Amino acid sequence: MKNLFLILAFLFLSGIINAQTIKFSEDFESLPIGFDTAGTANWNRSSTLQASGMYSDSARVVNPGDSASLTSTIFSTASNPFVYLEFDQICKLPWTNDGLIQVSADSGQTWISLTATEYRGSGQFGAVGNRFTAASYVDWLPGSDTATPQNSWWKHEMFDISALVGDTANVLVRFTVKDGYSTGGLGSYGWLIDNVKVTVATDELDPPLVELLPPFIKDTAYFTGPFDILAQMSDLSGIDTAYIVYTYFGVMDTVGMEITAYDTSNIQYRKGVIPSLPFDSSFCYQVIVIDSSGSSNITRIPAISCQQVEIIRPFDELNIGLGGSSGYMAPMYNDSINGTKKHSQHISLIKANELNNREADFVKLAWNKMNSTGYLGSNAQLKIYIKHTSSDTVDIASGSFAIAKTGATLVFDSTGITIPTIDKLIEFNFNADTFHYDGAQNILLLAEWYRPDTLTNSQLTWQYSTTPGRAVTFAGSTINPTMAYGIGQLPNTIIYSSPKIYKFDLGVSEIIAPQPLVIGNLAQDIKVRVKNYGSDTIQKMNIHYNIDGQSTQTYVWTGSLNRDIVTNNLVIGSEALISGSHSISTWTSMPNDSADMYTANDTLSSYFYVCTQKLSGAYTVGGTTADFQTFQELEERLNHCGISTSVTFYIN
Known part of the structure; x- marks a missing residue:
């Protein structure tokens, strides 16, 4: 190519x-x-x-x-x-x-x-x-x-x-x-x-008009592709050629941009696909379009150099608590501008199922601040600890924080905390240690807070859900306060994690075809993309699919698929489909003839509708032998397929 x-x-x-x-x-x-x-x-x-x-x-x-x-x-x-x-x-x-x-x-x-x-x-x-x-x-x-x-x-x-x-x-x-x-x-x-x-x-010199279309691939990508570059283009003389030039680790390659649709006789929609590339790498690309005039006018996007894209490995986000309440007690107690309760110790209990029961390294967390009060002293002290626990509730008795802290991992420690005067998600990147979650137990999340100075206004509040037995905050004017507040106020928390990488872990990442609406009565290719989430290069795998829950078809793939890389479009089968609504499920198995070690990401499913032709002529509605058994079925067909000539409906 x-x-x-x-x-x-x-x-x-x-x-x-x-x-x-x-x-x-x-x-x-x-x-x-x-x-x-x-x-x-x-x-x-x-x-x-x-x-x-x-x-x-x-x-x-x-x-x-x-x-x-x-x-x-x-x-x-x-x-x-x-x-x-x-x-x-x-x-x-x-x-x-x-x-x-x-x-x-x-x-x-x-x-x-x-x-x-x-x-x-x-x-x-x-x-x-x-x-x-x-x-x-x-x-x-x-x-x-x-x-x-x-x-x-x-x-x-x-x-x-x-x-x-x-x-x-x-x-x-x-x-x-x-x-x-x-x-x-x-x-x-x-x-x-x-x-x-x-x-x-001797011929016109107007370059073709080209506009890149969303989703835009700019600056940073948090996935490994393949990267679909979409563009709309037109020229009075027509479009002769469109392609993408990209460089990866100093090596230049090109991919063509295929026509996907026409708007008018003069406007084309095209797509080019840059193949999957690994995390922690980068590439640079430029779209080049040449018109059909005798001058072969060129448009380049960007006009100079190329669009640099960094491929960054994202963290998984684990959202714990979706409550809509707000209060000043948890995870840090801040009740008033000049309040004397400047020391607080908070305990949250987070359950294994809220952590997806998946082994991972926790690298940061965030709490959702809800008002415009802040703390601008740049001298507040915050320590955050995490530990595994077999308990399903927290102890609210005086002195329980010290007991819970025993054996916990200190993940965040700072004596220069400032809390901004806007409502926003406040993130705390772990600076003392990461926490390795075992994927099975509940955890205790502990926050130890002290602010020497005053707040900017009354009450610094955080979003929480009321969850009995899952949270408590101790607050007072001295270290190791004993008075319990906010019992059951579980702060809305996001934990950012880097999941465990298994040796063998595959999954269908995208269903390319059939699209949500299929027009025509020809056999339809079944196309998917598969991602290697595991650490080992995959040389063989099975890809399965079924339509409407019927018999399962299997496609055996061989090749070489490195870690984090996604295949190009794979045709894994072909199906002749009747008009109407359908579902498809597709999944992977047996990477390198071995068991997949994490199956939660194996499968994708979607729904689609097939129109073999537009409605024309006479149809019956109602009953098991009718063309349409229900009005809902008829409405779906009309909405998706339309009509071509006069149509008559006979209602049973």
């Missing part, structure tokens, strides 16, 4: 070289440059900021009434009706100054100002008077006239000047900066230009 698309890319680029010609270009890297300057102010080559290379050109207004023009040498677009002007710029001009662009078709005897009609960029141009100023882009800081530009401010601009100077012998381009209101430059940096280029062609 890589070689095929690299060859295609070479051929397309060769075609572009033949179809497009650069008639004028200037990157300001060497003297003399291909521009002349005129006016009361000057354009000067600058090495301070540049879009590429070492130099750009720049001009600024200093005195009231100043102006400066940068005019290209003459060039010809003869026999080329399509002409594009491109350049890079930073226009740090105040609102009272103008950055104007003009073209001449008669060696400079007359000039035509470019307008929004020709503009193909993304900045504010036509709306601000067919000119560029600092207001053209937000990151040019239009509210600060004296702000110094950064090299990250460069913008690439494009104008279609075909209607103005297409197929013309004596063409000029001119950039002019001028004071439009006699205010001077107001201390602004000026206008910087780089990489000016005029391209001509």
Whole structure:
């Protein structure tokens, strides 16, 4: 696949070289440059900021009434009706100054100002008077006239000047900066230009319109793929080719983007699939679309470089308690601004089934703070402990906290706690030790709290559920308080865990087909993706499925599937299906001819509806021999399949 698309890319680029010609270009890297300057102010080559290379050109207004023009040498677009002007710029001009662009078709005897009609960029141009100023882009800081530009401010601009100077012998381009209101430059940096280029062609030069569609793969992925890249694209000439170029550990590869649907005759929806890659790695990708014109115009997303994606292993979230109550007693007692009960000790009991009875390492937890009161002293003390227990209830007697703490693992310890003044989930990353949960027992979660100073307001509250026998908080003015509060107030808690990795652990991760709605009466492929959750590379496995709970079909897969990797789409069977609602269940077994060591993630199920054809003609409703036994069945068919011609229903 890589070689095929690299060859295609070479051929397309060769075609572009033949179809497009650069008639004028200037990157300001060497003297003399291909521009002349005129006016009361000057354009000067600058090495301070540049879009590429070492130099750009720049001009600024200093005195009231100043102006400066940068005019290209003459060039010809003869026999080329399509002409594009491109350049890079930073226009740090105040609102009272103008950055104007003009073209001449008669060696400079007359000039035509470019307008929004020709503009193909993304900045504010036509709306601000067919000119560029600092207001053209937000990151040019239009509210600060004296702000110094950064090299990250460069913008690439494009104008279609075909209607103005297409197929013309004596063409000029001119950039002019001028004071439009006699205010001077107001201390602004000026206008910087780089990489000016005029391209001509015998065919249109408009690149295809391309928009990536959700779900977007950007910055960070918390799964190992495969990564579906979806895009909508269109061009008046049609789309010739679309593909994805991606790099992984410095190796470049390509995948094609297949058409999935048409919106109109001119709009296509395409999908490309980057294969599964492991956690703790990264890849970088770019979507490339080429139109069908003679110029083979290209759109790249992103336009420069590629989209970097980090693949990060997520933590499992175990949600304990979904109560809607809030109070100041648990897990940390904070009753009032100047309350004297500044010491508290809390115990929660969490049951094994709430922890999914799965062996795991606990790495952090969170409690849900419910109001705007905070503690900003940066000196509060918090210790969190966890221990296994065979008990189903907590002891609420005085001194029970010390007993519960015996043998517990200290997982969090800080003397610099601040609680923010907003309602939010407060996370505590374990900084003393992780806790290895055995997957079988209940656990006790203990919190020891002390705040030396005052709260920002009355009562710092946390969300909890009332669960008798599962929680207690002791609070007072001294260490090891004895007065019990909040009995049965179990804080809503999230425990983040890294599950145990088993040697053999497979599971169906996605049902690709059948889709929720199946149209047609042909046999349907059964397609799935399977993930290797285990530590060993899988070379053989069984994949099973059944339709509507009927006979089970088995597909034997052989190959190589590394840890955390997901297969590409696997066709595991084919079924001829009748119209109506159906269900499918699919699961894995026997990785490397061994027992799967964790079966809770093996199986996926879904529902789908089959329309063999639209309704047409006469149908009966009601009774065991009718076309539709119930009105509900008829309604489902109508909603999913629709009608093609006149339909008559006979009701029994």
